[in-house]
Structures are given as structure tokens and as C-alpha cells.
Amino acid sequence: MPTSLKPLLGVLEGRRLDVPPIWLMRQAGRYLPEYRALRAEKGGFLALATDPEAAAEVTLQPIRRFGFDGAILFSDILMVPWALGQDLSFGVGEGPRLTPPLVDHALGALERAPERLEPVYATVARVARALPTETTFLGFAGSPWTVATYMVNGSGSKDQGETRAFAYRDEAAFAEIVGAILELTVEYLARQITAGVEAVQLFDSWAGSLSPEQFERWVIAPNAEIVTRLRERCPGVPIIGFPKGAGAKLAAYAAGVAPDAIGLDETVDPVWADGALPAGMPVQGNLDPLALLTGGETLDRGVDRVLAAFPERPHLFNLGHGIGQHTPIANVERLIARVRRDVRG
Template sequence: MIEPRLLRTLQGHRGLAVPLWLMRQAGRYLPEYRDLRAQKGGFLNLVYDSDAAAEITLQPIRRFGFDGAILFSDILIVPHAMGQHLEFLAGEGPRLSPPLVDSTLEALAAVPERLQPIYDTVAKVRAALAPEVTLLGFAGSPWTVATYMIAGEGSRDQHDARVLAYNDPQAMDAIIRAIEAVTVDYLAGQIAAGAQAVQLFDSWSGSLAPAEFERWVIAPTSRIVAALAQRCSGTPVIGFPKGAGAKLPAYVRETGIRAVGIDETHDPAWIDANLPYDVCVQGNLDPLLLLAGGAAQDAAVAHILKAFDNRPHIFNLGHGIDRRTPIAHVERLVAQVRGWRG
């Protein structure tokens, strides 16, 4: 049986070739995605249509031969399953109602069956993937999901969630733990359906002060990692605390994760010097460099590859690929990473 290169890297092995996948690799920069979305309608229609979602997950694998396929879904499926109404408004992004800044958890009526189409998508993708490609599931981390649930939408500084956490930490803790419980079940369900590794996206962790980061990012992540170790022993968990900055070593040390995604604001040399060498790092090309392309892209890719040459490393972006990114720039990136031998 072939053991996928990406999965071996997540387990702490350093091979000759660097595995590669990109956050948001299934999406609007691909013409085949845009064609399918035009046929099917809105974003949620695609997410809950398991045939369509499986097809979208597979599109970048067919085109670029990435080592990992990331489930096509959204982090807000969890609050939708918890009973909030979810819609995506053109040009405005997601909306959740009622927002918890004006309501309570007790007012929500859970709809756990909303998770089943996601499990169906995972199973369909796993059945279609070649054995050397690792299937990645994901969820939003509790803090990031909570910011949307509380405000009802995304915000620049997560004002409503941060104020609630300061004014009523018990209420915030109840929200975080409720999200946490559903997230553990959700990730375990993805793993049971065929996901071989999972990623926790904490896109808004960078807005928190150190003590708040410890309470609302590190502690919930630690509990999720421990629960998944009990229920899905051996399945790697990738933590992605975007904007963590100097708090990243504590995040790695205290959560128990063995693989960490790093955003584009981190210096790869600093990361390499400050994280244990048995921890896999994932990242961290600036998505806008991939959009710009050319010699600057080539130089940055080489710098990242060289910095992480002596440790387990998965090449990725520092966040999701920009929808305006030319296909040729992605092809150039893939060729450079595939040709790297240190």
C-alpha cells in the first residue's frame, strides 16, 4: 500500500520531495469551478450538494497534481448545524442569524443532520482519489467560529466577540465549549468518512492579546486535539492560528499539535529557529506574491524551501489563494516545488 507523501510528512518524516497543497485551492480562480457554480447557483448550494462539492474538491488535483485534496466546504457549517440561519450575500459575505450578541445559545435549535452532506462529500472524494493523495478535512477553530456567531458576520477587529469575552467570560466560555463539542464530532465524522488529516482554521486568532489568546485559542485547541486523539488515534491535526506572531511557539507547545500552518507574516528563518524540529510546518508563501508571480515569486519560494530544508515541511500559502490568481503562476509554483531537492 502506498503511504501518501503528505501524510508521512505530517507524521514527522522528512523526505527528498516537499509535498504541496494550497489553502482555498478549490475555488474561484479555476474556470472549471466558475462553470460549475454558474450551473448550480449559490455557494451553499454547492457545499450541500455532495456530488458538486466532491467534484470541486477534485478539480485542483486533476489540474495540478497536488499532494493533498482539501474538502470543499466552509467553517460556518458548524454554526449552521448548531441552529443559526446561514446565508451568503453577494458582495457582502456570510450572515448568521440570530447573532449571539442579541440572542443566546439556548435559543438555537440544533440541526445536526446538516453535517451529513459533508460526510457524504468526504466519502465520495476518498473513493475517487488516487491512494498517493492525502484527503484533508477541516473545521474552524472555536474562537474564529465564535466571532461569526456572536456578530452574525465577519468583522475587521472582532469587536463584538472580544468585548463579550472581557465583559462576560462565562458566556464566552459557554459559546466556545458548545462550538468545541460540535467541532470534535464534526471532525471525527469527517475522519470516519475518509479524511486522513484535519486542519483547524483560526483565521482571527491574531486579534487577541496574549492572555486572551491562551484562553480562547490555545485551550480550546488543546481540548480538541486531545479529544480527537482519543476518538481517532493517529490522525494528524494541523493547527493554523493566523496572526499568532510571537505566540506561535506557545501554541505549538501547549496544544499538542504536531503540524502547524504559518501565515505569510512570519519569517521562515524565525519559525525554523523557534519551533521544535519534529514539528511539521506548513506554509508560507504570501498569496499576493502568487498573484504577482514572476521572479519575486520564484525567490520567495526558494527562500521558504531552503529555510525548512532540514525539517518536515509542507509547502503552502500563508492563507487562501486569491481568486484573481493566474493559473500559470500556480503551475510555475508547482514546477518549482516539484523540482526542489535542497
């Protein structure tokens, strides 16, 4: 349909709107009672994410409730290592685990299982058929560095120290892991687009843990390769880069990766970003999720500051990271009303 009828897609294509479109990272998740009920019924995250009917329902839940301008596919960045042959599990009250960890196992020993991604494509097709015509459908994948931190360590960590040390100690082995992630990520995103998503986001959640040299090697270079190759396969589909924690390296990321839009985490001063990033590049963000959790005047001030930071730049309103599971629904409703009322008068 014409992008003029899809506000979010229009902004990603470089159009500034007086009413900034809004979606929230992790908008389909544990803060919603309807999500918690369905997850309990399915018995766990992986069972939910690999059931196309259920995953489509979760993707659509926040659209029905809040009328966001964008729907984000319900899935997980660790679907790629699962398809590369690691076992994936989500323990109750624990983060995800991948086995065997590649810090002491060879990538070549894994038996690849690309068929594990088929339910994701089926979910995309279901959602694409069901979305309101004005809602933009976003797919996503984890960026190679962030995905590699889980593959090497076997789980999340506070500073990604194990993976950073591994990348220094055995650069060739780590490059092989990153290369495998890169190859499958291009295919994975292209298949999402073929199935019905209209834009994609690359999540580099742990980009902030790297030195400048490693940032160039393991964040900028592989993301740039993904962007280049995906544009060749799927021309015209916007790509959002989200290098969380990049800070002052955001300008280098924007220049080196050249995404269509760049996501800002909550630690970035939006006024600084407006001056530092390429003119006309759309930005996404960057309200602190804790301001949303707190609500009230704290939330209002945070919203107003973000809105005021981009007087001429195309802007998607979002959080600086994912919505917290204890966030009151009333605060989300207040956020949406504030964003839309402030610019409409």
C-alpha cells in the same frame, strides 16, 4: 495504503522529504474556471457545498488540473454554527451572514440541526473513493475562537472587536458558545475521519486579534481540548493547527496545543519559525498569496526563500493563507514546477 506512497501524510507523521509535498489553502475555488461554472450552475455557495456530488467534484478539480499532493474538502468553517442552529447565508458580493447574532441572542434559544452536516460526510465518502492513491485527503474545521467571532457578530469584521468585548463583558456566556463549538467540532472532525479523510486542519483565522491572556483562554485551551479528544477517538490521524496571525505566540501555541504540524501564515519569518518551534515538528507554509498572484521573479524568490528555511525540518509547501480568486492559473503551474524542480535538480 503505506504512507511511503502518500508523501503528504508521511511528512505529517514526521518524515522529512527532499521533495516537499504541496497543497494550497482554497485550492478549490474561484480562480478555477471549472469551479466558477459549477457554482453558477448551482446558484450559490451553500447550494454547492451541500450537494455531495457537486462538492466532491469541486474538491477533485484542482487535483485533476495540478496534481497536488493533498486534496482539501470543499466546505466552510461556518457549517458548525449552521448545525448549532444559526441561519447561514452567502449574499452575492458579500461575506457570510449568521442570524441571529449571539451578541444579543442566547445560545440556548437556537434549535440545533446536526443533520445539516450530513451532506459533508457524504461528500467526504465520494472524494475518498475517487482520489488518486498517492493523494492525501484533508478534512477541516474552524477553531472555536474564529467560529465564535462569526456567531457573536453575525458576520466577519476587521478586528473582531464586538466579540473580544463580549468575551470580556460576559465571560460565562462566551465560554458557553466556545464550549458548544468545541463539542460539535470534535464530533464533526471524527465523522469526517470515519467517512474517509486522512488528516485534519484546524483553522483559527482570527487568532491574531487577541491579547496574550485571551489567546491562552480562547485559542490555546480549546484547541488543545479538541486535539486531545480527537486523538482519543481517532488515534494516529494527524492534526494541523493553523493559528493565523499568532506571530510570536506560535511557540506557545505549539507547546500548549501540541498539534502534529503547525501552519505558518505569510507574516511569519520561516527562518525564525524553524528556530522557535519544537525540533522535528512538521511545518506548513508559508508563501505570501500576493507573491503567487504577482508571479514571475517575485514568485520564484518567495518560493526559494520558503524552501531554504527548513533544511532539516519536515515541511509541507503551502501558502500563508488562501489562494486569491484573481490568481492566474499559469502562476500556480509555475509555483508547482518551481517547488518540485528546485529540489529535484
